[in-house]
Amino acid sequence: MAKNRALPVDAYIRDRPELAGPHSNANDLRLWRSLEEAGECTKVRRILQAENSAPANPGSFDRRAMLNFMTASLALGGLAGCAVNRQPFGAPLLSQPFRSPQHTPGVPLFFATSLELDGLGRGVLVKSHDGRPVKIEGNPQHPASLGATDVFSQAEVLSLYDPDRSKHPIAGGERRSWTDARQLIAQLRQQFLAKKGRGLRILLQPCASPTRDRLIRLVRQAFPEARWHAYSPLPDDQGRAATRAVFARPLDQVFALDRADVILTLGGDLLGSGPGHVRYAADYADRRRAADRSPPVLYTVETTPSLTGARADRRLAAAPREIEHFARQILIHLEMGAPATPDQLSVARRAAEDLARAGPHALVAAGREQPVTVQAIAHALNSRLGAIGTTVRYIEPLFAGSGEMETLTELASAIAAGDVEALLILGGNPVYDAPTDIEFAKMLGSVPLSIHVGTYRDETGLACRWHLPARHPLESWGDLRAFDGTVGLRQPATVPLIEATTPEELLGELAGEAADARELVQATWRAEWGADFDARWITSLEQGLIEGSGEVTVPVQPGDWSPPPATRSPPAEGQTVVFAPDPSVWDGRFANNAWLQELPKPLSKQVWGNAAFMAPADASALGLRGGDIAVFRHNGRSIEAPVWPLPGHAQNAVTVTLGYGRTAAGKIGNSRGFDAYRLRTSQEPWIIENVDVLSTGRRERLVTTQHHHSMEGRDIVRVVAPGAASASSSVSPPPSFYPDFVYDGNAWGMTIDLDVCLGCNACVIACQAENNVPVVGPEEVARGREMHWLRIDRYYSGHPNSPQTYFQPVPCMHCEKAPCELVCPVNATVHSSEGLNEMTYSRCVGTRTCSNNCPYKVRRFNWFDYSRLPFAATDDVFNPEVTVRWRGIMEKCTYCVQRISATRIAARIENRPIRDGELMTACQQACPTRAIVFGDINDPASLVRKQKQDPRNYALLGELNTQPRTTYLARISDGPSAQGAADAHDDAG
């Protein structure tokens, strides 16, 4: 944690002008990745020869030189072992970071870059140890991150090292060289240049990248008759249709939740997933913490229980049709100013009144799966409330830069009509995730030349004639717009592990530009910045984003839009199926990521698979129990899925999550769960009504990490009224036999604010990445052997149809009177001088008594040698500062003791105490809402000390006198919202 500053690769060369060769000018700084490459420059060669002649050019050996060299080899053997040298090309003896001027071996470097999800960027800092990215943190300067991350960015580092990544160009099932591949592209270019692109089709995933947009424009110029198609399995078409309806133009919206007093969400998961959710969660938490204003009120109306719904003050479970009904009622309330229903207590009425009272500080947000009418009503409501300009603003559509794109359906009909000679698929996996009615796989087979570019040879890669490996985002250059339009630059954090290309490079080749992705990005911004380029490029790389690039707010004038009259379509027969991205594997792209597969889904706590969620009442009405496999049939299409009765799910509706049932994901992701895409059509991408549900009579064992969902009336998650006196229990703990420890220096402690914890899992996966927590696989999890050091307990209270949901992250409590310490016969778990409860792996013999005596059950045992089992990560991803544990020993949360040590060392070198906030645990750093606070409780000024003096502070199981260092801040609630949801149900139903 020594250098927390983003460090662009180019800065190395800037700082050593002597490395710039004679052919280098200020605008042409060449980044060298290996000595061989650098050796092309004569000055560099001279310096290298002077410094280190033998390895650069060994020549012939005499006996003495041979012996010298052997000695040196032995001495350097360890170093070479650390270096990345597995590439088939130009394997450098010393990878670049070793030779970097600002690099001290053993001290990690941070690279600011952007990661893509749904085509939008999230700014991150990649921590790189000796050339190996090992951890991803949020970029504090990036608007989509503010220093926090979601689970997917944390897991990208594992995907980088995925052994199942595509490694070679493949044509017709045979491995081909890159020379062949480049020849293919060159031929393609020649062939279609002549025809102006007629017959050439390019399929992309929507991606808000200025460089890609520029290249697309260039290719469009070169091939004016080529046709472009965009397909995303999680489309936002309805959202743009809604803005077009209300504002007469497509727009994207950005919320400011820190200004919102009353929030109404209609479907979706504003705080838990989707574009900008990390930022929204942070803003919402800030708003909740604001001392000078009363807490915000969050209404959620949704079909599928979401994290937003779990946090909501008033939640209403409603089937998709009821949501529209609800939205219309709100609109009527606001327009008429009089109750539209006799039910005075209805949630709709109360929500409408609250929204009206909040006026400009109200906010209505609709999920992207909601029909156009609902989304349009949300815009209309915001407009009517005057919220536009305070809590919501509109920006130009983020994906507009690439020009008009045709749909996948149009591509399919073109293929059917024989209009497609060559199809270039730049990313995405349409064979897997295209709607079934398109039958894209079959169509693809009839295209004469199909080329797929992707990091995996997935279902689409297998179906195409050619497959070209793509670089992982952590190996590539690029730029990406965030949810609010801010452009973040993407730079490689490692040398390429695989010789591969990027969609941008391919587009560049087609356009006839130099095919180096970095130069392509630079060209975009050189055109933009002109003379300022040199200064701004370095600054932007350092910061990870381009300042002032956020999309400007578009002033909007709502037209005379009013919702179309409610259609009185016949009542739905059977169930309504709602599709949702999976919280672990999203649209399927993360299916081969073992960290995400083993990440318990926030609400169901299911791992390694998906399930069809339905209301417990529906399940029992259909005679289905959890794990029963049901068949869902609609219009001749059907899927089989295990049923999961999920408390709080709307009745008469079923939610199936996408992304599972992969067949060519890799050894982690293949054949897990069921493929919900098989039920999806291009006409109804999100919601299908009239689905028949029948039991097959078969059962499947669903793997979950939590089997009991009630707190059993125990004081586990405490809830206080706003401004309540105290959450701590009045029972004084019993006296202790042993004297208290005395701490002269630091005494570490943690608080977890349950009022802002959303249960999003970012902390869990951040802990896994930081602490080399092994993946154990579904069988082991089914046996109760998951290894996460930090788990999030999820409890329900109230009626299963409208429960109150509570989350509680449980790391090691680092008890002052630790029960584990005194039962270990070999003294393997002991108290540190700073109050940590430390685990000495090498001393542990594995009696497991400590786990028996831990009332929090946070200890994890290595039942097998998990670092060698099939689900184990490759060694490269391991954090070198944390021991990889072996079989037969106990492990648990250490409060990231390696980070404490690193910070302590840095502070001692500067001869100063450790500053509050300087030191963050991995879970704390990843948390979007900053619910986790860590610091020195001996320091009277520290935040954690202040939090512990908060009346909401309480110790979990404090009556046992374990005196935990990790304490919780009680959740604030003005009443059981289950009540509100229950009486509202009649209203919507």
Add this chain to the structure above:
Amino acid sequence: MGRPPKVQQTLMTMPAEAPARDIARIPLSPDFGWRWAASLIASVAMVFVLAYAVGLAVFVGVGVWGINVPFVWGFDLTNYVWWIGLANGCSLFAAILVLRRHSLRTAINRFAEGLALFAVVCAGVFPIIHLGRPWLFYWMFPYPAEFQVWPQFRSPLTWDFWAIITHLMVTTMLWYVGLIPDLATLRDRARSVAAKRVFAVFALGWRSSIRHWAFHQRAYRLVAIAVIPLVLVIQSTIAFEFAVTLVPDWHETRLPLHFIVSGLESGLALILFAAAALRTSLRLERYIDDEDMDLIGKLLLANALVSAYVYAGEIGVALFADDFAQTAALNRMLGDYASLYWGTIALSVIVPQVLWLRNVRLNDGLSLLVGLAVTAGIWLDRLSLVVAGIQRDYLPSMWRTYSPTAPEWYLFLGSIGLIAALFLLFVRYLPVISMSETRHDEHLESRS
């Protein structure tokens, strides 16, 4: 010469026994019958199963068992606690016989001591192989390590370690002290010089003088006296492994008493089982006679009644316990693993009630079954405690289930095979009744 008259008196007061000459015939006869051979083959096969199960645990990992978090202990600790209970019961019984100079002594003492030792051997397997890294078990020992890391003396597992060591030492002492005269005989009869020297060392210069006999009797009784508090302490220490923890259902002061009572009951049941088995298979009715069986049966019945009292007390305690403990105890009795609890009650409290009938006590077949039932019942009790006792602890989010895997059953059955094999070899190759005692009895016989 110390106090020969007293010794003489001691020997004289021993009640006359039936002629014991036949006993020697049993180990000396060349053929032992096909049943013995078949039993031995079966039990040795089970020992191989045990070796396989131990190999799995050592070379693959304890993950082959069904244990997890929170059930970090499964059959491993269950078996250990059970075997220690059996060993303690047998030891106590043997020691009481020595001290009481009871008529049972000649008949049952040696095999009771033998069973106690073999049960300790079986028990000793588990604390070692249950470790995640069994090859480092010696770290429990306070040896002067370079980093001066000492065991945690507050840990009940450290206490347990010392309890096992002490138990092993005292049991071995009891056996060894009793063996000294026989070792001298072996020394005198040894054919090779080497064997003679080895036996000479272990015979400690025994010359069968009256003075030696006097010291021997004193030492023997002294060790026997030591056994009595020892078994109580050991059972309590085993109970501390549970009672000292924070686990709601384990953190109970009644637990040591529970362990003493049920452990001794299982030991008596094993004695009853073995005595009945010896009587039927080796036709030793004359040496383990009806009165002996009657007495063991009564002892077991009495112990079962004390057990009933302890179990009743447990229910009472559970009903008045705090919320955590009450939930946990009621779950053990009524939850997922209720069958274990009620199996225990049925087998170790209800079934022994048939011993009220003298006919049952004298019926070898029924005694055998009762002995087996009680032993099995106590095993269920141990499993119920180790598994069901921890199922409902503090945080409901970690409430889970445990089910054993095949390797755990191998381990359990294998350890039964081990004690069976050791016992079968013991009855074949060593006199079931001590040679010195036999000779003594023969003297008495010839004199009378």
